[in-house]
Amino acid sequence: MRCSSYGLIIPGSESRFLTTTTTPTTNKKPDRFPRIYPTSVSFGSLKVKAKLNDAAGGTATATAVVDESKELSFYDLLGIPESVSLVEIKQAYKQMARKYHPDVSPPDRVEEYTQRFIRVQEAYETLSDPGLRALYDRDLSMGLHLAFSARRRQQNDDFQVRSEWRNRWQSQLSELKRRSMNKDAGGNISWAARMRRKRDGLSQEL
Amino acid sequence: MALSAFSFPTYVSKATNSGPHKSSPVTSHFFGAALFSHFSHKLDNHQLKKRPNGVCASLSERGEYHSQRPPTPLLDTINYPIHMKNLSIRELKQLADELRADVIFNVSKTGGHLGSSLGVIELTVALHYVFNAPKDRILWDVGHQTYPHKILTGRRDKMHTMRQTDGLSGFTKRSESEYDCFGTGHSSTSISAGLGMAVGRDLKGRKNNVVAVIGDGAMTAGQAYEAMNNAGYLDSDMIVILNDNKQVSLPTATLDGPIPPVGALSSALSRLQSNRPLRELREVAKGVTKQIGGPMHELAAKVDEYARGMISGSGSTLFEELGLYYIGPVDGHNVDDLVAILDEVKNTKTTGPVLIHVVTEKGRGYPYAEKAADKYHGVAKFDPATGKQFKSSARTQSYTTYFAEALIAEAEVDKDVVAIHAAMGGGTGLNLFLRRFPTRCFDVGIAEQHAVTFAAGLACEGLKPFCAIYSSFMQRAYDQVVHDVDLQKLPVRFAMDRAGLVGADGPTHCGSFDVTFMACLPNMVVMAPSDEAELFHMVATAAAIDDRPSCFRYPRGNGIGVELPPGNKGIPLEVGKGRILIEGERVALLGYGTAVQSCLAASALLESHGLRLTVADARFCKPLDHALIRSLAKSHEVLITVEEGSIGGFGSHVVQFLALDGLLDGTVKWRPLVLPDRYIDHGSPADQLAQAGLTPSHIAATVFNILGQTREALEIMSFKS
Numbered sequence: 001m002r003c004s005s006y007g008l009i010i011p012g013s014e015s016r017f018l019t020t021t022t023t024p025t026t027n028k029k030p031d032r033f034p035r036i037y038p039t040s041v042s043f044g045s046l047k048v049k050a051k052l053n054d055a056a057g058g059t060a061t062a063t064a065v066v067d068e069s070k071e072l073s074f075y076d077l078l079g080i081p082e083s084v085s086l087v088e089i090k091q092a093y094k095q096m097a098r099k100y101h102p103d104v105s106p107p108d109r110v111e112e113y114t115q116r117f118i119r120v121q122e123a124y125e126t127l128s129d130p131g132l133r134a135l136y137d138r139d140l141s142m143g144l145h146l147a148f149s150a151r152r153r154q155q156n157d158d159f160q161v162r163s164e165w166r167n168r169w170q171s172q173l174s175e176l177k178r179r180s181m182n183k184d185a186g187g188n189i190s191w192a193a194r195m196r197r198k199r200d201g202l203s204q205e206l
Numbered sequence: 207m208a209l210s211a212f213s214f215p216t217y218v219s220k221a222t223n224s225g226p227h228k229s230s231p232v233t234s235h236f237f238g239a240a241l242f243s244h245f246s247h248k249l250d251n252h253q254l255k256k257r258p259n260g261v262c263a264s265l266s267e268r269g270e271y272h273s274q275r276p277p278t279p280l281l282d283t284i285n286y287p288i289h290m291k292n293l294s295i296r297e298l299k300q301l302a303d304e305l306r307a308d309v310i311f312n313v314s315k316t317g318g319h320l321g322s323s324l325g326v327i328e329l330t331v332a333l334h335y336v337f338n339a340p341k342d343r344i345l346w347d348v349g350h351q352t353y354p355h356k357i358l359t360g361r362r363d364k365m366h367t368m369r370q371t372d373g374l375s376g377f378t379k380r381s382e383s384e385y386d387c388f389g390t391g392h393s394s395t396s397i398s399a400g401l402g403m404a405v406g407r408d409l410k411g412r413k414n415n416v417v418a419v420i421g422d423g424a425m426t427a428g429q430a431y432e433a434m435n436n437a438g439y440l441d442s443d444m445i446v447i448l449n450d451n452k453q454v455s456l457p458t459a460t461l462d463g464p465i466p467p468v469g470a471l472s473s474a475l476s477r478l479q480s481n482r483p484l485r486e487l488r489e490v491a492k493g494v495t496k497q498i499g500g501p502m503h504e505l506a507a508k509v510d511e512y513a514r515g516m517i518s519g520s521g522s523t524l525f526e527e528l529g530l531y532y533i534g535p536v537d538g539h540n541v542d543d544l545v546a547i548l549d550e551v552k553n554t555k556t557t558g559p560v561l562i563h564v565v566t567e568k569g570r571g572y573p574y575a576e577k578a579a580d581k582y583h584g585v586a587k588f589d590p591a592t593g594k595q596f597k598s599s600a601r602t603q604s605y606t607t608y609f610a611e612a613l614i615a616e617a618e619v620d621k622d623v624v625a626i627h628a629a630m631g632g633g634t635g636l637n638l639f640l641r642r643f644p645t646r647c648f649d650v651g652i653a654e655q656h657a658v659t660f661a662a663g664l665a666c667e668g669l670k671p672f673c674a675i676y677s678s679f680m681q682r683a684y685d686q687v688v689h690d691v692d693l694q695k696l697p698v699r700f701a702m703d704r705a706g707l708v709g710a711d712g713p714t715h716c717g718s719f720d721v722t723f724m725a726c727l728p729n730m731v732v733m734a735p736s737d738e739a740e741l742f743h744m745v746a747t748a749a750a751i752d753d754r755p756s757c758f759r760y761p762r763g764n765g766i767g768v769e770l771p772p773g774n775k776g777i778p779l780e781v782g783k784g785r786i787l788i789e790g791e792r793v794a795l796l797g798y799g800t801a802v803q804s805c806l807a808a809s810a811l812l813e814s815h816g817l818r819l820t821v822a823d824a825r826f827c828k829p830l831d832h833a834l835i836r837s838l839a840k841s842h843e844v845l846i847t848v849e850e851g852s853i854g855g856f857g858s859h860v861v862q863f864l865a866l867d868g869l870l871d872g873t874v875k876w877r878p879l880v881l882p883d884r885y886i887d888h889g890s891p892a893d894q895l896a897q898a899g900l901t902p903s904h905i906a907a908t909v910f911n912i913l914g915q916t917r918e919a920l921e922i923m924s925f926k927s
């Protein structure tokens with residue numbers, strides 16, 4: 001029961017958060033949120049988080065090679081320690097590829113060896129790109145072992161990410177507006193607040 | 207109609223944000239493509255499938271690159287930002303596309319900074335649409351991304367003169383246009399200057415906006431934090447736009463691939479972007495505040511504040527703690543979003559300092575740039591259709607490369623040699639060093655001050671640090687050089703590249719002052735190679751000097767073609783000893799650094815007039831070769847010191863010695879040749895040298911003038927090759 005997308009979101013619950021997606025107009029008041037029932041959602045997220053942690057942190061209950069390899073980090077898959085250079089990654093990948101390639105795998109274990117080979121290849125693709133590797137290392141330190149394909153799916157979720165961003169900055173903008181009303185209240189003694197009061201005081205006199 | 211079906215099958219199914227504006231791109235691009243399709247080259251189709259939505263609207267995204275000027279019907283109507291005010295958002299998008307095509311075309315003809323300009327096209331359009339430059343001040347940090355800004359602010363017709371003599375500067379320049387509010391070239395100055403402009407506006411009682419655009423690379427410098435800290439304290443209204451493209455070092459790649467950003471800040475910024483799980487909890491908090499809301503304003507605000515701080519990811523709280531209101535991240539290539547946000551912030555009466563975190567992609571819109579490891583940061587002239595740069599081949603390599611090779615050779619023999627640079631791996635050649643010794647090369651981000659003191663710390667532990675910092679960037683770290691290195695006599699070696707005039711980059715990058723400010727320090731050994739072989743020897747000399755700091759300077763450009771020492775390993779020179787290259791009489795030319803080559807050329811010019819000069823290479827400015835100078839002064843009528851540096855440098859040290867030694871009390875005449883007392887504008891190196899008066903002709907003419915042969919002097923000067 002592993003979450004396939006990168007974010008810790010229950011697949012079904014997304015609809016509760018994302019309402020409008022394509023309106024390009026400017027600041028909308030965040031009045032679409034009242035539909036949320038906070039308590040149940042937060043429980044749900046915690047549950048999913050817990051499940052992921054179990055899956056990622058603990059050793060697999062299944063004993064097959066395939067299941068185990070899902071638990072392994074990319075470094076384990078290639079059989080290398082975490083701080084290796086590109087050259088060593090290449091070598092390790094070549095070794096693993098030679099071992100698990102469908103053409104050279106023993107006939108009775110072709111299926112699982114192929115699976116393993118695919119994972120090894122994902123591991124190599126991620127680790128050989130310094131940018132992706134940096135991201136992966138960061139995730140690893142946060143306790144999430146994710147297959148490369150999951151990340152690729154996440155990258156394809158561009159549109160969704162962008163609309164999330166849009167929601168976020170729209171709420172930030174409304175917060176800014178709210179704050180600006182109190183900005184020059186008497187309590188604010190910053191230099192600019194004093195200047196603004198003076199300037200507004202002058203213009204009011206005129 | 208058949209033509210439109212052929213050309214634009216993808217347009218009809220456009221599924222992006224601009225829902226109501228579907229029909230427009232077909233009409234505008236249909237016309238353009240139909241007319242010019244037979245001039246253009248098309249890319250492979252699979253390159254067009256990069257965008258997840260599958261549709262490319264722009265000229266450049268469709269892969270048509272024109273060796274002639276691309277069609278830009280809308281851009282042709284815009285000369286100044288005021289002409290943009292009546293455009294609709296759809297037209298702004300078209301403008302952005304045309305602007306992109308124009309930038310690619312212009313840079314392909316002149317060379318320059320491409321990737322960064324492409325990344326801020328939409329941002330530039332949005333800024334000029336929402337704000338009213340020049341009354342509203344828009345500042346661009348570093349300035350190399352201002353090509354679209356210059357096109358939109360009345361300089362489009364001069365874009366073909368970019369970075370050339372008497373042409374447009376490659377950075378912003380106040381004297382060039384009133385739309386360039388502040389001169390830039392070195393990084394991380396825009397927030398400071400912007401705050402100054404905001405406070406000045408407040409003091410004068412004006413009401414314009416101030417916007418400072420700064421990149422995530424420039425954010426690694428301390429000055430940006432000093433400015434933000436002060437901005438948060440003063441609380442003056444201003445907008446800081448953080449242009450985040452995850453490219454922190456230059457070039458944006460090592461020899462083997464892209465560089466992951468240096469420093470902890472970049473990962474904080476990444477976390478901000480991928481905040482999904484945390485956002486949910488924030489929404490929960492918002493829901494709670496909504497429920498308490500109403501008359502309980504204060505409490506609701508507090509809850510939200512705490513939620514923000516606790517949950518919003520460690521990046522934004524950094525800016526919030528400094529006192530800037532954080533908005534973002536925002537898609538920097540979406541004109542809709544940018545215009546909406548900027549408009550909102552502009553119309554909010556009192557904001558204090560606001561930071562808008564904009565995410566862009568360097569090189570966006572030009573597939574070759576997007577795919578290149580260095581994102582086409584700085585390019586020579588290239589062919590837009592294929593992306594191939596026209597690099598001229600030279601017989602010799604650059605001084606930068608020779609320095610890197612020399613340092614590698616030293617490091618092979620001595621495992622204590624380490625190299626430090628400030629986000630300039632390619633520019634200093636240390637990418638080569640990094641490849642060979644990955645654990646001994648340190649990139650500290652744009653932080654020259656830290657780099658110097660960091661090197662000082664390394665020297666304390668017995669290592670041999672080589673700080674490779676451009677001569678003009680060293681100006682930033684001067685106090686650290688004096689106080690942390692020289693005062694304590696720590697053996698830090700400074701390799702100052704781009705010494706002297708630098709050509710197209712102009713006075714902001716010109717290394718005129720390093721001889722002056724290094725040679726006045728009591729403990730510093732100051733030397734300069736006259737050719738690449740000398741450079742190898744001086745690297746070895748610097749490695750050998752272990753009891754005091756040392757520095758050496760070398761210019762931009764390629765070597766002259768002398769034989770290199772075997773195995774790239776130089777031999778340490780005797781400190782404080784120069785050499786005589788040509789023995790002559792009456793007149794002696796004492797050169798420092800690569801000016802010696804000009805002296806040799808001058809002496810060749812004068813040979814034909816029957817004069818045989820002495821040419822000497824001083825090698826060391828500090829300690830001076832006293833014996834050499836004494837012998838030159840005693841056996842010649844005229845002594846001319848030549849250097850590519852400002853007043854107060856090598857020539858001044860020589861004359862100081864002459865005076866104290868009593869040599870000026872006799873018959874010798876001393877004349878200095880230095881850079882003039884003004885800033886020399888960008889241009890070709892030959893033009894700059896001519897303006898400075900340091901060409902071989904000038905040196906020869908000076909000799910004639912002193913000898914009283916003024917007619918010959920004029921002849922030589924008018925006979926310019």
